[in-house]
Amino acid sequence: xxxxxxxxxxxxxxxxxxxxxxxxxxxxxxxxEIIAHANMLGQKASQSDLAYQVVKSLTTEVGPxxxxxxxxxxxxxxxxxxxxxxxxxxxxTEPVVVPGWHRGPISAAKIMLPFEHKMAVTALGNSVAxxxxxxxxxxxxxxxxxxxVAAPANSLKGKIAYISFRMEGTGLKGYSYAGQARHxxxxxxxxxxxxxxxxxxxxxxxxxxxxxGSMGYADGVKKIPAAAISNPDADLLESVLSYNKPVTVFLKxxxxxxxxVTTYNVLGxxxxxxxxxxxxxxxxxxxxxxxxxxxLDDGVGVGIMMAAAKHIIDGGKKPKRSIRVLLFAAEEIxxxxxxxxVKDHKDDMDNHILGAEWDSGTGYITEMEPGVGPMxxxxxxxxxxxxxxxxxxxxxxxxxKGDSDMSRLGNAGMxxxxxxxxxxxxxxxxxxxxxxxxxxxxxAIKQNSAIYAMFAWMAASMDVDYRK
Amino acid sequence: xxxxxxxxxxxxxxxxxxxxxxxxxxxxxxxxEIIAHANMLGQKASQSDLAYQVVKSLTTEVGPxxxxxxxxxxxxxxxxxxxxxxxxxxxxTEPVVVPGWHRGPISAAKIMLPFEHKMAVTALGNSVAxxxxxxxxxxxxxxxxxxxVAAPANSLKGKIAYISFRMEGTGLKGYSYAGQARHxxxxxxxxxxxxxxxxxxxxxxxxxxxxxGSMGYADGVKKIPAAAISNPDADLLESVLSYNKPVTVFLKxxxxxxxxVTTYNVLGxxxxxxxxxxxxxxxxxxxxxxxxxxxLDDGVGVGIMMAAAKHIIDGGKKPKRSIRVLLFAAEEIxxxxxxxxVKDHKDDMDNHILGAEWDSGTGYITEMEPGVGPMxxxxxxxxxxxxxxxxxxxxxxxxxKGDSDMSRLGNAGMxxxxxxxxxxxxxxxxxxxxxxxxxxxxxAIKQNSAIYAMFAWMAASMDVDYRK
Numbered sequence: 001x002x003x004x005x006x007x008x009x010x011x012x013x014x015x016x017x018x019x020x021x022x023x024x025x026x027x028x029x030x031x032x033e034i035i036a037h038a039n040m041l042g043q044k045a046s047q048s049d050l051a052y053q054v055v056k057s058l059t060t061e062v063g064p065x066x067x068x069x070x071x072x073x074x075x076x077x078x079x080x081x082x083x084x085x086x087x088x089x090x091x092x093t094e095p096v097v098v099p100g101w102h103r104g105p106i107s108a109a110k111i112m113l114p115f116e117h118k119m120a121v122t123a124l125g126n127s128v129a130x131x132x133x134x135x136x137x138x139x140x141x142x143x144x145x146x147x148x149v150a151a152p153a154n155s156l157k158g159k160i161a162y163i164s165f166r167m168e169g170t171g172l173k174g175y176s177y178a179g180q181a182r183h184x185x186x187x188x189x190x191x192x193x194x195x196x197x198x199x200x201x202x203x204x205x206x207x208x209x210x211x212x213g214s215m216g217y218a219d220g221v222k223k224i225p226a227a228a229i230s231n232p233d234a235d236l237l238e239s240v241l242s243y244n245k246p247v248t249v250f251l252k253x254x255x256x257x258x259x260x261v262t263t264y265n266v267l268g269x270x271x272x273x274x275x276x277x278x279x280x281x282x283x284x285x286x287x288x289x290x291x292x293x294x295x296l297d298d299g300v301g302v303g304i305m306m307a308a309a310k311h312i313i314d315g316g317k318k319p320k321r322s323i324r325v326l327l328f329a330a331e332e333i334x335x336x337x338x339x340x341x342v343k344d345h346k347d348d349m350d351n352h353i354l355g356a357e358w359d360s361g362t363g364y365i366t367e368m369e370p371g372v373g374p375m376x377x378x379x380x381x382x383x384x385x386x387x388x389x390x391x392x393x394x395x396x397x398x399x400x401k402g403d404s405d406m407s408r409l410g411n412a413g414m415x416x417x418x419x420x421x422x423x424x425x426x427x428x429x430x431x432x433x434x435x436x437x438x439x440x441x442x443x444a445i446k447q448n449s450a451i452y453a454m455f456a457w458m459a460a461s462m463d464v465d466y467r468k
Numbered sequence: 469x470x471x472x473x474x475x476x477x478x479x480x481x482x483x484x485x486x487x488x489x490x491x492x493x494x495x496x497x498x499x500x501e502i503i504a505h506a507n508m509l510g511q512k513a514s515q516s517d518l519a520y521q522v523v524k525s526l527t528t529e530v531g532p533x534x535x536x537x538x539x540x541x542x543x544x545x546x547x548x549x550x551x552x553x554x555x556x557x558x559x560x561t562e563p564v565v566v567p568g569w570h571r572g573p574i575s576a577a578k579i580m581l582p583f584e585h586k587m588a589v590t591a592l593g594n595s596v597a598x599x600x601x602x603x604x605x606x607x608x609x610x611x612x613x614x615x616x617v618a619a620p621a622n623s624l625k626g627k628i629a630y631i632s633f634r635m636e637g638t639g640l641k642g643y644s645y646a647g648q649a650r651h652x653x654x655x656x657x658x659x660x661x662x663x664x665x666x667x668x669x670x671x672x673x674x675x676x677x678x679x680x681g682s683m684g685y686a687d688g689v690k691k692i693p694a695a696a697i698s699n700p701d702a703d704l705l706e707s708v709l710s711y712n713k714p715v716t717v718f719l720k721x722x723x724x725x726x727x728x729v730t731t732y733n734v735l736g737x738x739x740x741x742x743x744x745x746x747x748x749x750x751x752x753x754x755x756x757x758x759x760x761x762x763x764l765d766d767g768v769g770v771g772i773m774m775a776a777a778k779h780i781i782d783g784g785k786k787p788k789r790s791i792r793v794l795l796f797a798a799e800e801i802x803x804x805x806x807x808x809x810v811k812d813h814k815d816d817m818d819n820h821i822l823g824a825e826w827d828s829g830t831g832y833i834t835e836m837e838p839g840v841g842p843m844x845x846x847x848x849x850x851x852x853x854x855x856x857x858x859x860x861x862x863x864x865x866x867x868x869k870g871d872s873d874m875s876r877l878g879n880a881g882m883x884x885x886x887x888x889x890x891x892x893x894x895x896x897x898x899x900x901x902x903x904x905x906x907x908x909x910x911x912a913i914k915q916n917s918a919i920y921a922m923f924a925w926m927a928a929s930m931d932v933d934y935r936k
Contacts, residue, residue, distance in 0.1 A: 060707040063585050117531050117761075120901065207675050208760070208901040232904040236761070239528040239905065292676070293585075293704070433588065433676040436700040437707065 038454040045450035051307035059293035066290035068261035083268035093264035104254025113248040119233040120208040123255035124215040134252030151192035161189035186226040200234035205428035272321035279322040281355040285331030292435040301358035308452035319460035328405040338405035357406035361426030362441040371400030373468040415466035506922040513918035519775035527761035534758035536729035551736035561732035572722025581716040587701040588676040591723035592683040602720030613648040619660035629657035654694040668702035673896035740789035747790040749823040753799030760903040769826035776920035787928035796873040806873035825874035829894030830909040839868030841936040883934035
């Protein structure tokens with residue numbers, strides 16, 4: 001049957017326009033019965049506070065859960081217990097060994113001359129420490145990362161590099177572009193001879209809550225300390241710089257690498273009745289940064305997935321294929337939990353038939369973008385039509401690879417859908433002390449969990465090969 | 469002449485409706501010439517960035533200026549130099565001796581049980597320290613200040629009192645009502661036997677930036693430490709409390725009283741040509757809290773007054789009576805600079821013919837409320853009519869006593885006007901680390917300085933007795 005359909009698809013690009021009736025006769029069809037159950041789940045989730053309550057539980061009972069920390073271990077335990085309590089058929093963990101890194105007790109920055117000011121600062125994740133007494137040096141401002149890259153070798157000898165680029169919420173000055181300063185600024189600064197780098201926070205707010213986030217070093221380039229100051233502190237520093245006098249800054253970080261540490265991906269499965277080895281995977285990441293309780297990043301994702309699964313479990317029907325909730329470890333330091341997962345599961349990656357992740361803060365889902373095979377596209381679009389009354393349009397594109405961690409699985413061949421939301425104020429709070437429960441949109445998260453429950457249920461109730 | 473006018477006023481309440489012509493024949497009249505010059509000043513100020521630049525200068529070159537601190541002393545020096553540079557006819561300082569108080573290096577709070585969480589906390593101004601190792605005790609929540617007041621004696625023995633009341637921007641739950649917890653909570657808690665008090669910040673934001681502010685002790689009541697946690701931390705604490713298990717909190721403050729210290733009211737005068745001893749007084753306070761650069765509280769006020777005066781000076785005409793810019797010391801610890809000023813000037817309070825202060829954050833002035841004698845009301849309303857094209861209505865009330873510090877002068881008999889603005893986001897940032905330059909409404913402050921320049925010019929150009 002599948003082969004026949006495949007042929008049809010190959011023969012005719014019109015397949016996507018085939019009348020529904022033709023498909024309704026096989027298991028690849030999104031039947032009225034599947035849709036009805038999905039809508040029941042969707043209605044239930046839309047009226048349920050459960051996803052929010054999960055975020056509340058995680059942020060209250062666990063709190064910050066930086067990869068490898070005591071909080072991270074507590075989060076793994078919390079997730080396992082919650083999944084068992086929710087009645088998943090199988091719950092298990094898979095180890096992920098990650099580099100250790102500690103922030104240490106002190107992150108301090110001060111403008112010393114010509115006007116003395118304390119600055120709100122945070123070490124970037126992975127940064128080495130400054131010397132014990134800190135670094136006091138003249139600061140040299142660069143408008144953006146590429147200007148620092150262009151600085152001649154040794155031109156910053158004995159100085160601190162500063163990138164003043166201000167991120168904007170969307171467009172060309174968005175996270176990816178601005179984020180280069182955070183990811184790669186230290187290498188560029190070290191190449192020019194700098195003894196440290198300070199960047200304007202990669203964030204869109206005006207709060208004295210600097211944005212942390214991971215940074216990297218390069219082989220053969222000196223590792224220098226890297227820190228971010230808050231946007232108001234960056235404004236102040238630039239105001240001081242505008243006096244056109246040499247500006248001296250003090251920086252002290254106690255952050256440092258540590259021995260590798262083992263953390264865990266946490267998995268919970270609603271086991272399918274017909275093809276249990278095949279799984280729809282819905283995910284989020286369990287780790288967070290240490291500055292706050294990580295409600296938005298990615299407590300919301302954890303809440304959505306747990307609630308979606310619980311609604312399916314409580315719905316009283318088993319799916320044909322398994323539904324797997326995958327709570328990834330170590331997202332914040334480079335999707336390491338996802339990388340380990342792909343490595344561990346390379347021999348059964350084919351059984352990962354479709355996936356979706358939420359790592360997008362808080363807000364209503366407005367669009368579904370598929371990333372599936374040409375034959376499967378039609379039925380995935382039919383699923384999209386079921387989301388329409390919930391405010392979700394279906395993209396004309398078919399290029400989704402999975403968000404965040406899930407992109408590692410997407411790049412390893414797993415079909416995916418991306419459930420896209422408006423970014424809202426996410427980048428005001430991302431990676432800061434302000435990423436707390438009060439920021440969660442308590443209504444939007446109901447819709448989010450409704451969509452994920454419906455998606456997982458529908459996708460797992462057919463025997464579609466989403467790769468084809 | 470004044471006596472005659474007074475009689476008229478006493479004889480007839482219709483005075484306020486007297487035709488303009490009747491007044492135009494004396495020096496109490498708001499002549500076309502005065503109005504024209506005022507409008508010239510207003511237009512100039514409306515197009516000038518000067519007020520903002522003054523705030524920028526103060527916040528950049530001086531920064532935080534907690535009463536009695538090195539920053540406070542620097543601010544006094546800055547103000548004197550700025551006034552001299554701006555060409556005031558007289559610049560001087562008047563000493564104010566205030567109680568010393570230091571925050572000390574540590575303000576720390578942590579939920580210990582049942583779930584461990586660091587909280588963002590600030591000592592309230594004037595708080596005593598905790599014991600050296602901090603206090604660890606069960607916390608007892610009260611919905612609001614009055615509930616704590618009702619707690620029986622000894623009922624909180626060995627415990628920490630917590631007031632969870634959340635301030636709202638306006639109305640019955642506004643600053644005055646909510647502020648009782650900050651001002652008087654410690655006394656109420658100590659009476660019930662508590663070893664410390666923690667309050668939810670008196671502020672309307674959702675940032676991890678707790679709001680400091682002054683608190684007081686009472687004779688014969690034990691002085692216990694008093695601190696405020698940020699709104700998100702208060703939410704978290706209440707989430708922890710919702711598990712209905714005993715909640716233990718650790719609090720450590722190193723804040724402490726110190727020897728009295730001398731600071732200064734700073735005065736700059738544009739000396740009047742006809743009655744130089746009589747002065748229109750426009751003011752703001754120079755001190756701030758220590759958590760930030762105090763751009764809104766009250767850098768904006770300083771900027772408005774300095775710019776208004778500079779525009780008048782540059783206008784090339786001298787007023788008949790003096791215009792005095794009064795930058796008050798020690799507002800934040802109870803209007804102490806104003807109190808000293810009234811004490812020092814009790815014998816020439818009569819020469820303080822009219823005053824107005826700005827201590828209202830940032831936003832457009834929408835209304836002028838007079839607080840003058842019945843005979844003067846008409847001409848003050850005429851001044852109000854001149855403000856109308858700038859978006860300022862004249863209140864029907866006549867009860868203004870002067871804002872903030874200026875109310876001390878108002879209560880000592882000086883007539884006043886209040887220039888009222890919308891509160892906007894002021895209470896999000898008030899007394900927090902977030903009170904920084906980027907929060908200043910750079911357009912509104914132009915209007916603000918225009919109104920103050922026009923007000924001071926018009927009021928000082930007539931020989932009206934505003935008391936009558």
